[in-house]
Structure formats: structure tokens, C-alpha cells
Amino acid sequence: MGKVSYPSGYYVRFSPPSPVVLVTCISRDGRANIITIGMYMPISFDPPLLAIGVSPKRYSHSLIEETGEFVVNVPGRDLVDAAVLCGSVSGRVVDKFKEAKLTAIPASKVKPPLIAECIAHFECRVYDKFTAGDHTIFIGEVVAVSIEEKAVKENVLDVTKTQPISHRGRYYFTPSLFYEAKK
Amino acid sequence: MGKVSYPSGYYVRFSPPSPVVLVTCISRDGRANIITIGMYMPISFDPPLLAIGVSPKRYSHSLIEETGEFVVNVPGRDLVDAAVLCGSVSGRVVDKFKEAKLTAIPASKVKPPLIAECIAHFECRVYDKFTAGDHTIFIGEVVAVSIEEKAVKENVLDVTKTQPISHRGRYYFTPSLFYEAKK
Numbered sequence: 001m002g003k004v005s006y007p008s009g010y011y012v013r014f015s016p017p018s019p020v021v022l023v024t025c026i027s028r029d030g031r032a033n034i035i036t037i038g039m040y041m042p043i044s045f046d047p048p049l050l051a052i053g054v055s056p057k058r059y060s061h062s063l064i065e066e067t068g069e070f071v072v073n074v075p076g077r078d079l080v081d082a083a084v085l086c087g088s089v090s091g092r093v094v095d096k097f098k099e100a101k102l103t104a105i106p107a108s109k110v111k112p113p114l115i116a117e118c119i120a121h122f123e124c125r126v127y128d129k130f131t132a133g134d135h136t137i138f139i140g141e142v143v144a145v146s147i148e149e150k151a152v153k154e155n156v157l158d159v160t161k162t163q164p165i166s167h168r169g170r171y172y173f174t175p176s177l178f179y180e181a182k183k
Numbered sequence: 184m185g186k187v188s189y190p191s192g193y194y195v196r197f198s199p200p201s202p203v204v205l206v207t208c209i210s211r212d213g214r215a216n217i218i219t220i221g222m223y224m225p226i227s228f229d230p231p232l233l234a235i236g237v238s239p240k241r242y243s244h245s246l247i248e249e250t251g252e253f254v255v256n257v258p259g260r261d262l263v264d265a266a267v268l269c270g271s272v273s274g275r276v277v278d279k280f281k282e283a284k285l286t287a288i289p290a291s292k293v294k295p296p297l298i299a300e301c302i303a304h305f306e307c308r309v310y311d312k313f314t315a316g317d318h319t320i321f322i323g324e325v326v327a328v329s330i331e332e333k334a335v336k337e338n339v340l341d342v343t344k345t346q347p348i349s350h351r352g353r354y355y356f357t358p359s360l361f362y363e364a365k366k
Contacts, residue, residue, distance in 0.1 A: 002332040003304075005291070008325040011233060011305040012225040013339045016257055016347035017358045019199035039224045042198055043236045044316025048191045050198075051234070051315065053226045074199055080362045108188070121186075122194040130313045132234065132322050133227025139315045142191040149185040156196045156352050164199035166349070169339050170364040175200045175349055175356030179263045183353065 017166035017173050020083050022073040023052060024104075025063040026112040032104055034096040034115065035060035036087030038167060039135065040072065048142040049127055053135040059091045064138055068126040069110040072140070073118035077163040077174050082117075084172075109144045119162045120147040200349035200356050203266050205256040206235060207287075208246040209295040215287055217279040217298065218243035219270030221350060222318065223255065231325040232310055236318040242274045247321055251309040252293040255323070256301035260346040260357050265300075267355075292327045302345050303330040 006014070018038045026032045039053030050072060054061045064070050075083055082100035089099065097104050097115075104113035107123045114121045124140025131137075151162045163174040189197070201221045209215045222236030233255060237244045247253050258266055265283035272282065280287050280298075287296035290306045297304045307323025314320075334345045346357040 003329045004332045006328045008231045011325045011328050014303040014330050015225055016202035041222045041224050042195045044318050047316050049316040084364050120197045133230050133232040135227050142194045145189045145191055145194050146186045147197050149187045172362035173358030174361055176359045178357055179355035181267050181353040
């Protein structure tokens with residue numbers, strides 16, 4: 001098969017593209033921030049829990065610990081520049097909403113705002129947190145869900161239409177449908 | 184923006200497609216199994232750790248607990264039928280290698296086999312495990328990495344060529360490149 005070995009650390013580079021989401025959080029005194037997250041996965045159906053990975057070095061890590069709340073916002077490909085920007089500057093020094101020309105709108109059940117330009121929003125309260133090497137896994141209990149009306153088809157995200165994004169390194173992708181399993 | 188609310192549990196259906204990997208594990212008496220996993224993410228660079236989510240109801244959950252080892256195998260789109268199959272039958276009653284026409288080959292550092300037909304292989308020892316609602320997060324320390332020689336471009340997975348897969352519900356996708364961030 002022509003398989004070759006690489007150092008263990010290369011597993012990240014050789015992983016399938018990871019979904020990219022924009023997580024919003026807020027300081028106790030009401031200053032909102034955005035962090036681009038490439039470590040996101042649904043993890044429990046009942047209760048509805050999701051997992052994100054955040055480095056303790058990041059400003060957003062302290063905000064999420066401070067308030068115990070965050071929102072997962074799902075961007076479409078039109079927001080790729082904003083995603084790259086929000087993943088490369090720190091909210092300690094920059095107002096990312098302003099810098100990335102994104103609009104903060106109130107969430108329904110948590111303090112961090114939603115990003116109006118995103119497709120979908122999962123409002124979360126921190127349910128648990130775990131340390132895994134150089135990152136923290138925050139487990140968010142989803143307490144409210146909202147989505148662009150036109151983005152839903154047969155009760156699922158219409159992926160072809162909305163074009164959510166994934167990345168591997170500096171390459172960004174949208175998903176192309178190639179297979180439909182039987183119901 | 185035409186946003187509408189849904190019950191919290193809908194967050195899974197509205198998430199971006201999740202990468203699909205085939206995880207191999209083995210019983211103490213040497214019987215190998217495959218489980219299709221839609222909850223996978225890299226989580227730590229140093230040490231190199233990855234996270235997978237597995238329901239305690241699954242046969243593979245007991246195997247991973249039993250031996251403390253598993254392998255993440257990255258399938259291409261040619262293996263989508265095998266991925267659907269290995270996600271819908273139980274290794275308690277079926278030999279999935281045989282059923283899915285996949286070839287088990289020895290790993291270099293762990294007991295569970297690699298799936299020869301897959302693009303890349305991340306051999307793992309269980310580093311930690313956490314309960315998150317109805318799933319267990321197994322944290323695997325990556326102890327060996329191998330990959331098809333032709334699948335690597337500039338030290339990263341050549342996604343366009345290899346076509347790893349993701350899914351949302353019963354819809355399966357390959358990634359289409361649309362953006363390259365500056366180095």
C-alpha cells in the first residue's frame with residue numbers, strides 16, 4: 001500500500017478537515033469576544049451536550065471560565081475571512097466584532113451575544129470541563145438553538161445550500177454531497 | 184435575519200458535517216472489531232492527543248476499556264459503504280472486516296490492527312477518559328502515525344486528492360477547497 005511512518009505529532013496534519021465554528025463569550029463587565037474554534041464536536045444527545053477544545057493561553061478560555069457560558073455560531077463560507085481573523089488576533093487587544101465587521105445580537109438564554117451573520121447558534125452553559133494535554137475540553141449544555149429559517153431542509157442543516165466550513169491547516173473547505181445513506 | 188428557534192436537541196442536526204473515521208479495537212483474546220465514529224477531533228499538540236466519542240452501549244466501548252488501545256483509521260470516499268455498514272451492525276454478532284471486505288494488517292505499536300484500505304492510521308493508547316452525558320470521550324495518546332505515501336503534500340494531508348469523508352445525518356460529503364489562508 002506504500003504506507004510511510006511519520007512522528008506522532010503529524011496526526012493533526014493528516015486528520016480529515018475539522019469543522020470551523022465561531023464561539024462567542026463575554027467578560028463579567030459585558031465585553032464580548034469571538035474565538036475561531038477548530039475543535040468542535042457534538043458529544044451527547046440526551047442531555048444535549050457539545051464539546052469544544054480551547055487552549056488555556058487564549059483570552060476566551062478565561063472568559064468562558066469566568067461566566068460559564070458561551071455560544072457556538074456556525075459560519076458559512078462568506079465568513080471565512082472573519083474566521084481566519086478571529087483565529088489569529090487576541091480579544092485582549094482587539095474588538096473582534098468591529099475588526100471582522102460582525103454584528104452582535106442578544107442571545108435568548110445566555111449573556112454572550114450571537115453573531116447575526118452566522119447560520120445557526122447553539123447557546124451553551126458549561127456543564128463540565130476536562131484537561132487533555134495542552135487544551136481544555138469545555139462541555140456545553142445546549143440551552144437554546146436558533147437557525148436561519150431557509151437553512152433547514154427536512155429538519156437537518158441544508159449543507160449544500162448553507163456551505164458551512166472546515167479546515168486543515170491553512171486550507172478551507174466546503175462540503176460536497178456525494179452519498180446518501182438509506183433512511 | 185429570519186432566525187427561528189428549535190428544541191436544544193436539534194443542535195446535532197444543525198452542526199457542520201463531522202469527520203468520519205473508522206476506529207479499530209481488539210478483545211483480549213485477539214478478535215478485532217471496527218466502529219464508525221462521527222465524533223472525532225484532535226485535542227492536544229504536545230503531547231499528541233486525540234478525542235473520540237463512543238457510546239457505552241457499543242461493543243467497541245468495552246473493547247477499548249479492556250485493552251486500553253485503539254487505532255483511528257482515515258477512510259476515503261471509496262470506503263463510504265464500509266463506513267455506513269460498520270456504523271450500523273454490531274461487532275458482537277458480525278465480523279466487520281469480513282462483512283465490509285476490509286483487510287486487517289498489524290499495527291506497529293498497539294494490538295488492534297490497521298485497516299489497509301484506509302489513507303492514514305493513528306495508533307493510540309488510552310490516555311484518559313471522561314463521561315459526557317450519554318457518551319464517553321476517550322483521549323488517545325498517538326504513539327505511531329502512518330499514511331499512504333501519495334496522500335501527503337507539503338507535509339499535510341492532500342485533501343483534494345484523498346477525499347476524506349464527513350457526514351451530517353445520512354448525508355455524506357467530501358471537502359471542496361475554496362480558500363487558502365496566507366502562510
